[in-house]
């Protein structure tokens with residue numbers, strides 16, 4: 081009940097001692113392939129630096145008394161055992177985690193804070209002699225960033241049962257033209273080299289991906305809450321300690337190609353043209369309008385890529401390739417905008433007498449946070465006396481895909497300097513980080529016991 | 531009078547014997563820096579291949595009994611002396627010519643046909659014992675194509691008194707980062723190495739350009755008529771032998787840059803954006819509209835270049851650079867479109883809250899053909915029994931700039947295969963070329979004598 085919640089949470093709060101996070105943030109930042117440290121961290125999945133970071137994480141998990149296991153793709157789990165070893169018909173683990181891989185020349189906190197924070201939260205709970213009912217897990221997801229293979233959140237997609245192993249194997253490796261994902265995983269000690277606790281194996285990419293699955297829904301995690309820097313300016317701007325995330329926006333990405341006949345800019349008369357830039361431009365203007373008129377500020381649509389050929393001043397454009405990103409926290413609303421864009425592309429193509437090709441690059445479902453995950457985080461922050469608000473996550477995270485395997489996910493944000501991320505001056509203070517970790521600790525304690 | 535015109539033209543026609551042009555077209559095509567001959571001709575101004583072509587041309591001029599001189603930039607003149615050595619207050623030379631330089635991987639006929647055709651026309655007139663009154667000159671212009679220094683028609687611009695020597699010297703050489711135009715001209719034997727017939731010199735770029743000037747208007751050429759392949763499909767399509775050009779369209783080129791703040795495509799809400807692609811797109815749509823509604827089919831406007839940064843699907847565009855080409859045969863009408871475009875760029879920038887920069891890259895005046903030049907060509911074609919029509923030249927040629935120094939210019943077009951040009955399969959037949967050359971010969975004869 082609420083009264084007993086308050087009692088044990090207050091007791092727990094008085095016993096929690098959060099160790100500094102910054103030393104570990106700095107230590108991990110050294111495992112980087114950037115030529116110039118000052119220019120930021122680079123750590124691609126399965127690279128030498130990534131393996132060094134993994135070793136550090138596993139060691140830290142052990143130091144904090146967590147039992148370590150790894151899945152076939154390389155996601156790492158540090159468990160604080162609960163008394164209730166299994167729960168009939170439902171998830172018996174409460175998880176929290178993030179990623180340590182880093183896009184080229186980026187910051188030290190993105191993802192790393194959530195991995196270190198989860199480990200420290202569990203370590204602090206253990207030191208406070210907290211006995212979980214459901215197991216608690218700190219997780220380092222295999223890779224969240226798409227830098228090496230073009231696939232973001234590879235590990236969590238597999239856990240959510242939405243990773244196509246065949247497609248995974250076709251993705252080119254930017255580090256090595258002849259390596260497939262499965263090859264790279266195997267070279268790193270996962271893939272076909274991986275052995276499960278019961279000596280299970282993953283001999284193919286398909287088996288590897290299947291091994292990682294946490295499906296069906298709610299069979300493993302009762303709840304999953306990711307701790308992350310906001311990557312936006314709101315919390316800092318409003319002087320708040322904690323953001324309780326209500327929903328995670330997800331992108332739909334399309335590539336739309338218009339093709340005309342081209343021609344000499346001086347010689348081709350206007351009424352004979354089928355100019356690809358004019359077609360692309362008409363669509364780009366419409367894309368902005370559709371997003372602006374969706375009925376919600378949470379809908380965003382961007383023509384981020386607009387590539388023209390031959391792109392010469394004296395040539396009527398022969399082709400224009402538009403790369404369009406549409407995001408929202410509401411699936412139906414987002415997909416309505418996608419439909420409007422496709423429909424307009426066809427209409428414009430007809431009017432301008434160009435050929436059009438629409439290619440859906442990617443389409444992920446947004447996720448809504450679970451009520452009990454959100455309530456637990458809000459209660460935790462209150463108990464700690466931290467200021468908070470509910471907010472949307474406009475970037476996506478591994479939790480978006482965990483939501484496919486768990487109906488009770490959430491995220492906890494902390495402020496970061498000017499909202500900067502994916503750049504070397506990304507920063508959150510020790511104090512800001514501590515507040516996030518202790519909020520996570522109490523949140524997980526509540527979720528473990530409810 | 532008309533009757534005596536007809537008499538001597540008929541006599542001349544019966545005596546004219548045009549030698550085959552194709553062997554010389556083929557010979558010149560061998561002077562090329564293209565790696566693969568099948569991929570087309572490449573011949574940049576002042577290059578080794580260009581010097582070889584010049585030697586061939588000078589030799590051919592001499593073989594045809596023409597007196598050769600070169601100006602300080604390297605335009606080459608082969609003269610058939612007239613009896614009237616000078617004309618009070620007016621031009622005493624009738625010229626015809628074109629260029630032999632070739633953009634990378636292009637055809638064998640563009641420009642080359644006009645140079646060879648002019649030499650052959652004069653040679654045939656000489657062999658027919660035609661005595662010109664005004665001098666006749668076959669001209670090879672220094673360079674018409676902009677491939678090496680980014681400056682088209684360098685020689686004829688100097689002749690027309692519209693070449694800025696200071697600007698010329700700032701242009702980068704694509705072949706050699708440290709060479710200026712004057713350096714390259716000098717290395718080729720022109721520039722400071724050039725000696726005039728009276729031992730004049732050109733010690734600086736400024737002197738070089740001044741030496742080439744044919745100003746003031748009508749002080750040198752009484753008329754100038756350039757022979758050229760159509761580079762369009764009309765004559766072939768309508769089964770006509772000869773096009774008599776009424777006007778040459780000229781381009782105005784602008785570079786318009788829109789700049790916004792950029793941002794993360796997922797995180798930046800629509801009402802806070804200043805997206806450079808949306809701004810550029812609104813302008814591109816307007817550019818087409820302005821050209822279409824100018825009141826004439828001869829107005830064309832093209833956003834040929836549309837370059838976006840960072841051009842990544844998950845980034846709100848930070849900048850969009852548009853390169854716009856506007857052409858017309860009517861100066862006022864064309865410049866009205868240019869004004870509309872600039873005005874709209876500023877309006878769009880204000881609406882979209884982006885910064886805008888407008889840079890005029892280039893602006894040349896269109897030219898109208900001289901009445902007597904056109905009549906002479908039409909009369910010549912009639913006499914020869916060739917089918918003809920009046921038409922516009924939508925690409926520009928050296929004659930556009932000669933029009934600054936001569937008020938009686940013209941052009942004669944012949945059909946070319948499917949209108950193809952600037953590509954290796956560019957082609958006109960020996961028969962088509964012969965008809966053009968004999969038309970030019972009778973045209974020049976008439977202009978020389980009237």
Ligand SMILES: [Mn+2]
Pocket residue numbers: 190225502
């Ligand atoms: Mn990231």
Ligand SMILES: [Mn+2]
Pocket residue numbers: 179190191224308477
């Ligand atoms: Mn992240």
Ligand SMILES: [Mn+2]
Pocket residue numbers: 640675952
């Ligand atoms: Mn050309």
Ligand SMILES: [Mn+2]
Pocket residue numbers: 629640641674758927
């Ligand atoms: Mn030409």
